[in-house]
Amino acid sequence: MAPKQQRGEATVDLLLDTALRVYAASGRQGFTVNAVTAASGVSFGSLYHHFGSFDGLAAALYIRCQDQLCDPVVAAVTRSRTARTGVQAFVKAYLDFTREHRDVATFVHASAYSRYLTAHAKEVAAAKEAKFAAIASWMYARVAAGEVAVLPDQMIEVLLVGPVAETAHRWLAGTYEGDLDEAIRVLPDRIWRSLRAD
Structure with missing residues (x-):
């Protein structure tokens, strides 16, 4: 696997892991794009690049x-x-x-x-x-x-x-x-x- 692809998959995993942690800690009200990007350190642009939208991340x-x-x-x-x-x-x-x-x-x-x-x-x-x-x-x-x-x-x-x-x-x-x-x-x-x- 190419290094760029590995980094992309690592970012996807990080976002999904972080999103679950945010939901577990904060519930539906605290489950926001701002909370997930802040907790993961991943930019909005990267999240949207991989999932298309915050709804796309949540569905994934x-x-x-x-x-x-x-x-x-x-x-x-x-x-x-x-x-x-x-x-x-x-x-x-x-x-x-x-x-x-x-x-x-x-x-x-x-x-x-x-x-x-x-x-x-x-x-x-x-x-x-x-x-x-x-x-x-x-x-x-x-x-x-x-x-x-x-x-x-x-x-x-x-x-x-x-x-x-x-x-x-x-x-x-x-x-x-x-x-x-x-x-x-x-x-x-x-x-x-x-x-x-x-």
Whole structure:
């Protein structure tokens, strides 16, 4: 790799790392282009050169954080032999990641309806689809095998991801009264009942 390209990649990583730290320390209100450039020492011009806009930086950070969350979840699910153990693996991997990587999980969950995701909707959707393709393929095989109910794709996604993501969101916000270990014990069977073939 050429030195100029190495410097460019190092700058991108520095900006993304700094943006996450700024968000973790200051929340949505303090997550500004001025805060990120001041904390990173990178100029406005360099930020705009690499990301096009502050929304572009935020969307790139969201995709990076989403990837970090999805990688262990996808690995856990696709190693599972049955639909039931896959659901258990999904819940555990997702909530374990949330507990162990709070800053990353907070940014993913807090970004759901943010302007920067709207501005980069196609890019974000493509990245998400690429990550979840392995889980979708794994799930289709379980539907074909008669383990999982024949349901529309989006309904399967809502039934699998919805309860886990909402639990993580509330825990991160401090509004979840239970603990994550309890959720890991209870959710898999409840979600499995909603997905299993009758």
